Amino acid sequence: MADPAPTLSPAELARYSRHLLLGEIGVEGQHKLARARVLVVGAGGLGSPAALYLAAAGVGTLGIADFDTVADHNLQRQLLHETASVGEAKVASAARRLRATNPFITVVEHAEGITPANAVSIFSTYDAIVDGTDNFASRYLNNDAASLTQKPLVYGSVFKFEGQVSVFDPARGGPCYRCLFPEPPAAGSVPGCGEAGVLGALCGVIGSLQALEVVKLISGIGRSLVGRLLTYNALAQEFQTLTLRRDPHCPRCGHTPTITAIDTKTYAPACATPATPNLPPMNDDYPLEISVSAAQQLLDQSPCAVMLVDVREPYEVEIAAVRGAECIPMGDIPSRVRDLPRDEHLLIMCHHGGRSMRVTSFLRSQGFTAVTNIAGGIDAWAEQIDPALRRY
Ligand SMILES: [Zn+2]
Numbered sequence: 001m002a003d004p005a006p007t008l009s010p011a012e013l014a015r016y017s018r019h020l021l022l023g024e025i026g027v028e029g030q031h032k033l034a035r036a037r038v039l040v041v042g043a044g045g046l047g048s049p050a051a052l053y054l055a056a057a058g059v060g061t062l063g064i065a066d067f068d069t070v071a072d073h074n075l076q077r078q079l080l081h082e083t084a085s086v087g088e089a090k091v092a093s094a095a096r097r098l099r100a101t102n103p104f105i106t107v108v109e110h111a112e113g114i115t116p117a118n119a120v121s122i123f124s125t126y127d128a129i130v131d132g133t134d135n136f137a138s139r140y141l142n143n144d145a146a147s148l149t150q151k152p153l154v155y156g157s158v159f160k161f162e163g164q165v166s167v168f169d170p171a172r173g174g175p176c177y178r179c180l181f182p183e184p185p186a187a188g189s190v191p192g193c194g195e196a197g198v199l200g201a202l203c204g205v206i207g208s209l210q211a212l213e214v215v216k217l218i219s220g221i222g223r224s225l226v227g228r229l230l231t232y233n234a235l236a237q238e239f240q241t242l243t244l245r246r247d248p249h250c251p252r253c254g255h256t257p258t259i260t261a262i263d264t265k266t267y268a269p270a271c272a273t274p275a276t277p278n279l280p281p282m283n284d285d286y287p288l289e290i291s292v293s294a295a296q297q298l299l300d301q302s303p304c305a306v307m308l309v310d311v312r313e314p315y316e317v318e319i320a321a322v323r324g325a326e327c328i329p330m331g332d333i334p335s336r337v338r339d340l341p342r343d344e345h346l347l348i349m350c351h352h353g354g355r356s357m358r359v360t361s362f363l364r365s366q367g368f369t370a371v372t373n374i375a376g377g378i379d380a381w382a383e384q385i386d387p388a389l390r391r392y
Helices: 010-015 026-035 047-057 090-101 119-123 136-148 200-219 292-301 314-319 330-339 354-365 377-384
Strands: 037-041 061-065 106-110 128-131 153-159 162-168 228-233 238-243 306-310 345-349 371-374
Touching: 026 200, 037 047, 047 061, 047 090, 047 128, 047 200, 061 090, 090 106, 119 136, 128 136, 128 200, 136 153, 136 162, 153 200, 162 200, 200 228, 292 306, 292 345, 292 371, 292 377, 330 354, 345 354, 345 377, 354 371, 371 377
Parallel strands: 037 061, 037 128, 061 106, 128 153, 306 345, 345 371
Antiparallel strands: 153 162, 162 228, 228 238
16 A cells, blocks of 8 residues: 555545545545555455445445356345346446446456455455355455455354454454364354345445445554454344454464465365265165256156155245145254155255255154255256256
8 A cells, every 4th residue: 555645536535525524534544545455255245235335435446256146036135236137247247336336446356256276366466355255165265365465354244133243364463263263164064055044234234344344444543343253133233342362273373374375175165065964874775865867867767656855945935846846844844754754765855955965864863764865956956957947
């Protein structure tokens, strides 16, 4: 941030006048914002409000990284995108909206998203990173790359009705994400990949707080959330601030770190197929998991000996369903165990294969041997078997 101060045009001075009126920001602070380069990782629920506020605030260079495309079910909370953008790359949709919000800034599109291969080189060209991602693999990657490049990482996360915000900045003495959680949770132990709901306006609260922390960091005002975790409960309307300590044994920022570079093999999605639990011995006829095409073959070949059980919620079944499936929401399975036939091969299906694997494991623990998970769920079914099924 050592460039000579850019000159703000009269039009810009007028646009930012409510910032300039704040003595703590003023013309000097606005110049700092204009010189700043901020990267928002994820143009989703958190990235939307964060990027919109940073663009409006006059952050001179705003990077947006996302590999995904806009889907219908994003529009409930991802305000960067509109109905007409469904199917378009999120970075393109986001950049259009941000440039329309503020034509005085430069928006940089990173359409491949942040990957283990590009994280360090992209992060090193920015002053601050906003983590707007929604999965553990990305969160650990962002943490490690931000800390390796010595950039502050403005972290935010939401789950159902609760949110968290912090600033991880070991280069300036604070802890990192791994100081709190050294390793990702076991695969399948946490909901993810669209299985957990989230209140749209909650993303607005948390993403806006992330933008606020960035503006504070750049303009050098206030007390940042470095070393503190702000938690928010939307149902109770309560904020709490917890003190975070740096872990001297942290694998990334501790005294003897074991993570000293980005190893491309260690950032696998944690919400893929859950880990295989301890189960009764496997029978070759009834594998723990099969593909959608194998499931379809079984259903076609022996419709009387095979039963398709859809464990999604009723509203999901209304969106899309495979014909002939018996619908029992996951939560009802324990009370419906007695209704399930033990002389038929049960094929368990959900949205992406996570919930159905839990049900498969549960049924095997109840003595069912002929029970198999359908990998990828109805989403894979729509992709590979029946394109007429609506995806969500
Ligand atoms: Zn650490």
